[in-house]
Amino acid sequence: MLGKWSLLFSHMCSSSSSLLLLWTLVGLDVVEVSGSQPGIPLSVVKLWASAFGGEIKSISAKYSGSQLLQKDLWAITAPRPGTNSSSEPGSPKYKEPEKSVRVEEIDGVKLVKNLALKLEEVFWKKAEATRRLVEAAEEAHHQHEDNPDLQYEYFNAVLINEVDEEGNNVELGGEFLLESNDHFNNLSVNLSLSVVQVPTNMYNKDPYIVNGVYWSEALNKVFVDNFERDPTLIWQYFGSAKGFFRQYPGVKWHPDEHGVIGFDCRNRKWYIQAATSPKDVVILIDVSGSMKGLRLTIARQTVSSILDTLGDDDFFNVIAYNQEIHYVEPCLNGTLVRADRTNKDHFREHLKKLFAKGIGLLGVALAEAFTILNEVRIFPYLIGRESAFADNLKWMACANKGYFSQISTLADVQENLTWTVLFPRLIS
Ligand SMILES: *[C@@H]1O[C@H](CO)[C@@H](O)[C@H](O)[C@H]1NC(C)=O
Ligand SMILES: *[C@@H]1O[C@H](CO)[C@@H](O)[C@H](O)[C@H]1NC(C)=O
Ligand SMILES: *[C@@H]1O[C@H](CO)[C@@H](O)[C@H](O)[C@H]1NC(C)=O
Ligand SMILES: *[C@@H]1O[C@H](CO)[C@@H](O)[C@H](O)[C@H]1NC(C)=O
Ligand SMILES: *[C@@H]1O[C@H](CO)[C@@H](O)[C@H](O)[C@H]1NC(C)=O
Secondary structure, three states: OHHHHHHHHHHHHHHHHHHHHHHHHHHHHHHHHHHHOOOOOHHHHHHHHHHHHHHHHHHHHHHHOHHHHHHHHHHHHOOOOOOOOOOOOOOOOOOOOOOOOOOOOOOHHHHHHHHHHHHHHHHHHHHHHHHHHHHHHHHHHHHOOOOOOOOOOOOEOOOOOOEOOOOOEOOOOOOOOOEEEHHHOOEEEEOOOOEEEOOOOOOOOOHHHHHHHHHHOOHHHHHHHHHHHOOOOOOEEEEOOOOOEEEEOEEOOOOOOOOOOOOOHHHOHHHHHHHOOOOEEEEEEEOOHHHOOHHHHHHHHHHHHHHHOOOOOOEEEEEEEOOOEEEOOHHHOOOOEEOOHHHHHHHHHHHHOOOOOOOOOHHHHHHHHHHHOOOOOEOOEEEOOOOOOHHHHHHHHHHOOOOOEEEOOHHHHHHHHOOHHHOOOOEO
């Protein structure tokens, strides 16, 4: 009997060591990445790796309940005092093992193979559904000819079922039947139609949008068909570069307490990952005296929005400059870091501490950026309404395959940023 227990434990041990292995691999990955940019010494990375290892071991012990399980098993197998056998009817001092706890030998390889097959099937079905949507979208777009005068009423996610004072449906609203559905978290949905959401700062009836919404109606029947073929599917949606978002099944959207819906599909991780290739980004912020007050606030917001558009595949750093350059995070001097959530939040905290003083010398900051990045594109953002610098910055953008934007108010930040995500290897 003991043989079986130890077998089980050795399985446990080996599974936790494979976790550790995974982490060491991640550690190696870091070495490789930082290897191309001189900086983090190997010994430091090893230190991190073993710290991560320790963390993950204690986390997995805590949440898998492996120690409790061990205790239970011990209660089953431990010899009673005064006997050498565990099978004797228990003395009351000893905890009776849970009746429901049973020990079975499991073929790990078979288990993993089965799991792999099932996962493959699940992913294949999802990929098929996506492929059908892509084909339908390409075909419909190809067939469509843009018409700037196109009038077309669609179901707007925010306006459906809304009425004016006289009780009439509002434009782009209309009556839209909804029914509670427990597959969709008991939300009220319409399983035969999708709805369209347009970002708050854009015009619902912009011909640009209306044309896109019109041809993408073709996706409705594919959405329905996909859901019939694979009822485990949940939301299916299409995000357009023009900013509208078509979602199936149809559902009503409600603005937040300030009456706005901040959602823009082009800022979502899935959209950005699909639309862009991995990039290295160095953001330079002017913190000279001229940036005091609102401008610095706008600059912070702009940087924060740029960070939103970066994903796990991207690397970045932020440099503030006046007559000197200051890495916003001095520990990460001269290198780039992965744009994961933790790093981005960390940099956002540091952004709050920036203050404006001195004179701004862009040249030094650019030189630093050029040493960190190999191939560079420049995307300058001019904050304020003056045009004195605009020509220089435009020139700089053009000479470096970039794109120039001018930002005067906080509201501009979102709209003018959508361009940045489309270009690999940029600096702003
Ligand atoms: C238990 O086993 C040990 C060694 O196997 C033996 O010396 C001891 O006498 C045994 N005790 C009882 C209570 O059977
Ligand atoms: C979806 O809404 C449309 C428009 O209100 C309605 O004609 C249709 O019956 C609804 N479909 C379902 C499944 O509720
Ligand atoms: C949905 O509602 C049903 C009954 O109204 C309930 O049994 C079920 O648990 C709910 N599901 C969710 C996900 O809330
Ligand atoms: C970056 O680090 C190097 C060497 O560690 C140092 O010479 C340089 O001044 C630092 N630069 C900044 C901007 O902190
Ligand atoms: C930036 O946004 C403003 C207002 O939305 C717009 O007028 C301006 O043309 C935009 N600039 C660029 C370069 O997109």
